[in-house]
Amino acid sequence: MASIMPKYNKEGSVIAYRFRVCLGRETSGKQKTVSKTVPVPEGLSPKKAEREMQRQADDWEKNLGAGFTPTKKTGYRAFVDDVWFPVHVRNGEHKPSTIDYYQRMSKRLVEHFGQQDINSIKALDIQRFINQLRTNEKQRGNQPLSDTTVKHYINLLRIQFGFAEKHDLVERNPMRKIDAPKRVHKPVDFLTQEQAKVFLKALDTEPLRWRCMMTLLMSCGLRRGEAVALQWRDISFKDATLSVERAVTYTKEAGITIGKPKSVNSVRVLPLTAGMLALLRQWQIAQRRECLQVSLLPRAFVFGLEVDPYSTMFPTTPTRWMSNFIKRHSLPDVSPHDLRHTCGTLLLMSGATIKDTQDFLGHEDAKTTLAFYAASSPESLRKAAEGLSGMLCGTI
Incomplete structure (x- = not known):
């Protein structure tokens, strides 16, 4: 069971708790331990804070025991297969299609980073990999990877290293130095x-x-x-x-x-x-x-x-x-x-509001509706120009 030790400030108030777990002994007889310091949650009484810390310590110890023992050198493949998938992906909260997506995307990442120690993977290594995806990788039809696919790889690495950072499996998160890719909105296919x-x-x-x-x-x-x-x-x-x-x-x-x-x-x-x-x-x-x-x-x-x-x-x-x-x-x-795209596009062209179209299509964010469906057409532009001319009494 994880040991929990409070840490005090100069005034004698508890400001954090230190979790410590013994993972057995090395061949030399020395104990193998791992520790983690967690700040005291705000707004809780001392007793409630202590119970919350005990819960977090138990969860942390459980995650560490999910088929994985932290070592000074942990390969990226071992991290993905033995920790990230069992603890984060197969936690009962993800749909089968999401799990399948993570498996397909992780396969390429494992091929590249393989046995490389996750603590030795630097931002520069990841940036080189991203550049390789953009310049050398091909998809079906011998076409270069789309910006969206490259963005998916970046987001997956961000999720994985964010998880590793949260559970103290890496000393620093290299993805913090990788800029988020610019969002590219390509026109959707639809029928006029x-x-x-x-x-x-x-x-x-x-x-x-x-x-x-x-x-x-x-x-x-x-x-x-x-x-x-x-x-x-x-x-x-x-x-x-x-x-x-x-x-x-x-x-x-x-x-x-x-x-x-x-x-x-x-x-x-x-x-x-x-x-x-x-x-x-x-x-x-x-x-x-x-x-x-x-x-x-x-x-x-x-x-x-x-x-x-x-x-x-x-x-x-x-x-x-x-x-x-x-x-x-x-x-x-x-x-x-694309018939769905057609529906959304024709709804907007018929005079429906962005909010109505968002609710009709079930978009979580109106930005999606604006980005992909609110594109102008030659017909709508001409109609707008004629409307402006009418407002100006036909002088232009």
């Missing part, structure tokens, strides 16, 4: 108003299942995983609304999982137009016939499997279907997520 009309018209000759899903993606701005996770209990024909409460994801490790949407704001209730309601009702009747069901329970998935409506389709299936659909009709090369 005329292209959207052509897209929807082309759906008329397609199976009702896909006609309904693609129309829903464009009219409600749903993410692909949100649409796949929809159940009939989420559709209110009485109130003409659709509730987004879950999303489907897939990883190699966890398979298909149904969990919460991307963020807190992603849980939302959206209005449905009369046309969309009629299409959903038409599909509901067709789905019952398709799976030979007299009726469907509320928990049946709107776009469930043909043979089993109570099981979700694979989350990438809409992407594959849409790719073939686009080729058949010679349409612009867009993805299901």
Whole structure:
């Protein structure tokens, strides 16, 4: 058990506590210990502060014992595999898709830093690695890594070394000397108003299942995983609304999982137009016939499997279907997520406010809506110029 020793100032008041843990003995017989000093929390009585310190000491000792013993030299690979993943990533708070993302990104970092002692990794070493990513690394199609991908590597290193610093596994955090990358906003792909009309018209000759899903993606701005996770209990024909409460994801490790949407704001209730309601009702009747069901329970998935409506389709299936659909009709090369972009862009062009569009799409921050969806178009610029001319009585 960790020992806790108070540290006093000149006035005799406790200003901090020192935690100390014995990790066994070296071959010479000398004790192996590690210590940590923590300031007293503000606003707590002496007894409550002591209990809080005991809790923090227990948590710290538990983290140290999670399959890892600090030594003077700890390789980066050992830190990632034996400490960071067991304690920080697999703590029950991360979604399977997030864990999968950390695994894929960490693989490249481990390849580069390998057995290098985490305390010997300097800011200059990390900056050289970042420069290498920007100049030498290639992705699919032999294209250089995007600025966004490079930023993801930097952010992951920031998270890892921040964790190591918090738990006194490094003497200093080299990421504090690495400047945050500039945020680059590239225009999103979306269909113009005329292209959207052509897209929807082309759906008329397609199976009702896909006609309904693609129309829903464009009219409600749903993410692909949100649409796949929809159940009939989420559709209110009485109130003409659709509730987004879950999303489907897939990883190699966890398979298909149904969990919460991307963020807190992603849980939302959206209005449905009369046309969309009629299409959903038409599909509901067709789905019952398709799976030979007299009726469907509320928990049946709107776009469930043909043979089993109570099981979700694979989350990438809409992407594959849409790719073939686009080729058949010679349409612009867009993805299901680009239909979400189309929804947001056309909402703003129709006069919706930034706040309305943010809530409609379920963005956590209005900055995302402004950065990616509030871009001007030639049509909107001309309309703005004509409006200005009208205000000036047509003198310009």
